[in-house]
Amino acid sequence: MHKVGVIGDLDSIIGYRALGMTVKPVTKPDEVLDALQLMVDEEYAIVFLTEPLAIDSSVQSFIEERRQHRIPAIILIPSAKEKTNIGKEQLRGAVRKATGIDLLGDIR
Template sequence: MYKIAVIGDYDSIYGFAALGLDTFPVTTHEEAGERLHVLAAKGYGIIYITEALAAELKHEIARYQGQLLPAIIQIPGISGNTGDGVRGVKKSVEQAVGSDILFSN
């Protein structure tokens, strides 16, 4: 079974520990980039990352986009929702099923 990690600022991610997820609070985007690579190397299957942090790590996250694992999923932080996470999931689903699932006639 794959492990699940959450990366972001402490206030945004501490609640995920109650769900049994491994949380990794970071304070800088350099620290977050290093943590992302370590978690990917350790075989984490899903890595949640706050949207604000993901915006600073686009180049680092792009390294994993062509790979099956880890799945890197953006989540809103305490600063709010930018919509990037929803757009990313929508794009992934469109690629998987071959059509826009939210398009209605």
């Protein structure tokens, strides 16, 4: 059995506590990395991360590196504050990497 974690700013993620997820409020990139590492070590199944926190390059490279491993699946979710489209961009990037063409252009 594996747990599910949420990392992000408190406002966006507090509600997930009512679903029984482990909620880890953070603000700085360092804290994000620490929280991620902790959840990796404890073998979480899924870690949800709010999008604005994934802008930081060190966080991004951490996520990229973790892709080699089975779990946790690090998934980006929108935050309550700012609207970024990193989650979609990531998917688009994967398509570009795999096919060489930007096939998702039609899906916004």
